[in-house]
Amino acid sequence: MDASDMGKDLEKVLLTQEQIETRLDEMAARIDSDYAGKDLLLVGVLRGAVMVMADLSRRLHTSIEMDWMAVSSYGSGTKSSGVVRILKDLDTDLHGRHVLIVEDIIDSGLTLSWLVSNLRSRGPASVEIATLLRKPEAAKVEVDVRYVGFDIPTEFVVGYGLDFAEKYRHLPFVGTLAPHVYSG
Numbered sequence: 653m654d655a656s657d658m659g660k661d662l663e664k665v666l667l668t669q670e671q672i673e674t675r676l677d678e679m680a681a682r683i684d685s686d687y688a689g690k691d692l693l694l695v696g697v698l699r700g701a702v703m704v705m706a707d708l709s710r711r712l713h714t715s716i717e718m719d720w721m722a723v724s725s726y727g728s729g730t731k732s733s734g735v736v737r738i739l740k741d742l743d744t745d746l747h748g749r750h751v752l753i754v755e756d757i758i759d760s761g762l763t764l765s766w767l768v769s770n771l772r773s774r775g776p777a778s779v780e781i782a783t784l785l786r787k788p789e790a791a792k793v794e795v796d797v798r799y800v801g802f803d804i805p806t807e808f809v810v811g812y813g814l815d816f817a818e819k820y821r822h823l824p825f826v827g828t829l830a831p832h833v834y835s836g
């Protein structure tokens with residue numbers, strides 16, 4: 653699939669499938685080496701992180717477990733509401749665990765800064781973040797991120813788990829939307 657398959661909805665491809673896969677290889681190698689000999693709990697943030705979780709976890713050789721949280725701060729719009737809601741909590745007790753939060757994107761940083769302090773309050777041995785994308789110029793709060801795939805410009809992106817009004821998550825690349833899609 654490429655941009656033309658989505659009709660006129662996409663403006664441009666920002667990151668190709670190949671670029672994403674190469675970067676995930678590098679991130680997984682670092683995670684493997686940093687967590688060698690430790691049991692790691694990957695916490696995926698639904699729903700956007702599904703693709704990153706699937707593709708990153710399958711590159712890891714270290715011992716891992718996976719759990720999921722659902723939080724929402726965007727609703728159906730293109731701007732963070734700043735209000736983070738837990739829609740589904742973890743099933744795992746974090747006490748003494750090495751936790752790596754897996755995310756698709758850090759935009760304003762509001763979701764992750766809230767989530768990190770929430771998980772830290774549960775007594776884990778460590779909490780770090782791996783995100784495929786980060787928008788440095790959109791940050792409203794600073795979040796200390798151990799593993800970043802790509803720093804991208806402040807544009808609304810879709811694909812590889814990222815949605816606009818629940819669409820486009822399945823695209824194997826990351827692209828920007830044509831303005832007519834979100835301006836009506």
Ligand SMILES: O=P(O)(O)OC[C@H]1O[C@H](OP(=O)(O)OP(=O)(O)O)[C@H](O)[C@@H]1O
Pocket residue numbers: 697698699700701723724725726727732755756757758759760761762763764814815
């Ligand atoms: O840094 P922020 O400005 O807080 O934005 C990042 C968050 O927003 C998106 O989730 P969303 O709330 O859209 O839910 P979704 O993953 O189900 O799409 C994304 O997956 C991150 O979790």
Ligand code: HPA
Pocket residue numbers: 726757759807808809810814815816
């Ligand atoms: O750029 C984005 N695209 C889709 N979802 C998002 N959630 C935060 N930022 C974005």
Ligand SMILES: [Mg+2]
Pocket residue numbers: 700726814815
């Ligand atoms: Mg979303």
